[in-house]
Amino acid sequence: MPLELGYPTDDEFASFVPMTFEAMGGRSEFVNTVWPEGFTKEGQEMSRQRFLFLKKIDPTCKWVKVTDNETNEIIGVAQWNVYEGQKPPEMIVDGPPGTWKDETEKEYAQELFKAYMEKRWKFIRENKLPLMCLNIMTVAPQHQYRGAGTLMMQWGVQLADSIGAACIIEATTEGRWLYEKSGFKLQEHWTLDVPERFKDRPKQRLFFMVRPRTSGQP
Numbered sequence: 001m002p003l004e005l006g007y008p009t010d011d012e013f014a015s016f017v018p019m020t021f022e023a024m025g026g027r028s029e030f031v032n033t034v035w036p037e038g039f040t041k042e043g044q045e046m047s048r049q050r051f052l053f054l055k056k057i058d059p060t061c062k063w064v065k066v067t068d069n070e071t072n073e074i075i076g077v078a079q080w081n082v083y084e085g086q087k088p089p090e091m092i093v094d095g096p097p098g099t100w101k102d103e104t105e106k107e108y109a110q111e112l113f114k115a116y117m118e119k120r121w122k123f124i125r126e127n128k129l130p131l132m133c134l135n136i137m138t139v140a141p142q143h144q145y146r147g148a149g150t151l152m153m154q155w156g157v158q159l160a161d162s163i164g165a166a167c168i169i170e171a172t173t174e175g176r177w178l179y180e181k182s183g184f185k186l187q188e189h190w191t192l193d194v195p196e197r198f199k200d201r202p203k204q205r206l207f208f209m210v211r212p213r214t215s216g217q218p
């Protein structure tokens with residue numbers, strides 16, 4: 001199979017950021033809100049800069065890519081946080097000026113983000129390190145079902161097993177099968193809860209999934 005796992009360089013983000021939004025297909029209210037305008041050049045550029053900023057300031061942030069060696073195209077990317085020495089601070093999402101079209105959209109994004117992170121933060125508070133969280137797992141629609149997602153999951157699962165980490169994922173329906181195949185267990189179906197003034201927005205439903213550590217502490 002001509003698919004190869006690797007690590008993207010900073011210069012490569014421009015080439016795959018549009019693909020990640022295409023893979024999500026506008027179906028995730030969370031992505032549409034926290035990473036807005038993913039289908040415009042301006043929105044993609046804003047997300048590229050935010051991804052690179054977070055990668056630079058946070059050494060726990062690990063990106064992997066899958067390249068199709070026949071075309072040299074990056075067809076999939078995943079991003080994990082690997083917490084070994086220290087638990088992460090419980091910080092609300094932010095972005096440079098212009099990320100959101102106005103203060104209401106920013107406030108909505110921050111409320112949705114808090115609702116999304118609530119289970120993750122609880123899990124992190126209640127469990128010992130090492131811990132790993134999968135934040136992004138996307139494969140270009142025309143390259144799905146070729147094993148790229150599996151390669152990126154294998155990377156994460158092998159690392160988790162080698163350091164004795166428990167892993168968590170807030171999964172979409174599309175991702176769920178891949179994660180179950182990799183040892184994740186469904187904990188809960190949940191709908192992100194936002195304040196009353198945002199209740200008319202589309203619902204974001206997710207699966208909270210955990211892969212128990214396979215070595216080290218229980």
Ligand SMILES: CC(C)(COP(=O)(O)OP(=O)(O)OC[C@H]1O[C@@H](n2cnc3c(N)ncnc32)[C@H](O)[C@@H]1OP(=O)(O)O)[C@@H](O)C(=O)NCCC(=O)NCCS
Nearest residue numbers: 023137138139144145146147148149150171172174175178
């Ligand atoms: C989830 C995703 C990353 C899987 O990538 P992929 O490269 O197609 O995965 P693989 O080819 O390695 O397939 C892994 C398994 O998932 C299944 N699968 C792949 N794509 C699927 C889809 N869209 N819907 C349901 N199942 C899917 C495959 O059947 C396969 O199982 P099998 O080996 O038993 O046949 C990809 O479908 C995607 O990008 N989806 C949209 C974005 C998304 O929702 N990501 C998850 C965020 S939590």
